[in-house]
Amino acid sequence: MPPAPLLLYVDAQYASxxxxxxxxxxxxxxxxxxxxxxxxAAKENEAPKYSRLSLTRRVPTLVxxxxxxxxxxxxxEYIDESFSGTPLFxxxxxxxxxxxxxxxxxxxxxxxxxxxxxxxVIFFKPTALPLSDAAQTCTQKLFFAAEALIPKDxxxxxxxxxxxxxxLALMLNRLVLNGDPVPQRLAAYATxxxxxxxxxxxxxxxxxxx
Numbered sequence: 001m002p003p004a005p006l007l008l009y010v011d012a013q014y015a016s017x018x019x020x021x022x023x024x025x026x027x028x029x030x031x032x033x034x035x036x037x038x039x040x041a042a043k044e045n046e047a048p049k050y051s052r053l054s055l056t057r058r059v060p061t062l063v064x065x066x067x068x069x070x071x072x073x074x075x076x077e078y079i080d081e082s083f084s085g086t087p088l089f090x091x092x093x094x095x096x097x098x099x100x101x102x103x104x105x106x107x108x109x110x111x112x113x114x115x116x117x118x119x120x121v122i123f124f125k126p127t128a129l130p131l132s133d134a135a136q137t138c139t140q141k142l143f144f145a146a147e148a149l150i151p152k153d154x155x156x157x158x159x160x161x162x163x164x165x166x167x168l169a170l171m172l173n174r175l176v177l178n179g180d181p182v183p184q185r186l187a188a189y190a191t192x193x194x195x196x197x198x199x200x201x202x203x204x205x206x207x208x209x210x
Contacts, residue, residue, distance in 0.1 A: 018072035027198035169193035
């Protein structure tokens with residue numbers, strides 16, 4: 001009997017940037033997998049059944065037979081090391097470390113942007129609320145780092161595409177797709193990354209109204 005396909009739990013609204021990264025990673029590897037949804041608003045992530053699978057009670061969570069793993073960066077690394085296909089991280093040790101740095105930074109910093117330009121502005125509808133002073137300060141920090149990271153006339157951060165491109169493009173698209181001012185080069189990078197087929201498969205998921 002063949003092993004059961006992987007199971008990826010994501011949020012029911014398909015709006016989590018972290019679930020998106022894990023979904024894209026699996027699509028890039030062309031690994032068969034099923035998707036399960038967790039209604040965070042209804043606190044399904046706190047239910048005993050899910051708590052037994054996800055130590056952190058968050059999405060995404062990947063189930064690979066008798067192994068369950070939460071936290072998107074860990075999931076992406078596990079997928080990259082477990083399956084052939086498109087590499088998710090650069091092969092060079094230092095460049096790979098830089099990609100992981102980008103991922104860790106985008107997950108732990110820039111909170112005013114993540115709050116005031118939640119992924120609802122990407123996957124549901126933009127907001128007319130202006131950015132606060134704190135968020136504007138964060139946008140300048142984001143732009144400075146992105147300008148330094150993205151080589152001139154390059155499509156990707158590190159030559160070949162990596163999963164860090166998805167994370168950076170999503171952070172920039174919180175602003176681009178809301179109509180906030182973004183330097184042209186960075187907006188073009190984010191728009192181009194958004195057209196990747198694996199990303200579009202997430203973007204085009206059917207979503208229930210908020």
